[in-house]
Amino acid sequence: MAGGYDPEKDKTLNEWKCEETGLMISIHQYADGEPKLQIGPRILKKKDGTDRVPSKAGRLSIEDVMWIYDIIDEVKDELSDLVGPE
Numbered sequence: 001m002a003g004g005y006d007p008e009k010d011k012t013l014n015e016w017k018c019e020e021t022g023l024m025i026s027i028h029q030y031a032d033g034e035p036k037l038q039i040g041p042r043i044l045k046k047k048d049g050t051d052r053v054p055s056k057a058g059r060l061s062i063e064d065v066m067w068i069y070d071i072i073d074e075v076k077d078e079l080s081d082l083v084g085p086e
Contacts (some may be wrong), residue, residue, distance in 0.1 A: 014078050018067040023057055024062065027079055035082040
């Protein structure tokens with residue numbers, strides 16, 4: 001498929017995970033495109049402690065919001081450094 005999505009060009013540059021809720025936040029870059037922030041997926045734990053299949057982030061709880069609030073400056077600085085001056 002010419003011009004289609006190529007997973008080899010999709011890079012994860014940094015990621016954070018909320019251990020309490022399983023919510024993931026990550027910075028991705030496709031090929032030479034601008035790095036962008038992704039909220040989700042959510043990776044919950046099974047009773048045996050292993051990871052379940054990732055699911056959509058869905059609606060955010062207050063725990064999710066407080067976690068994002070706590071790390072947002074680090075995320076913003078990382079994304080700003082990767083994007084560079086405009």
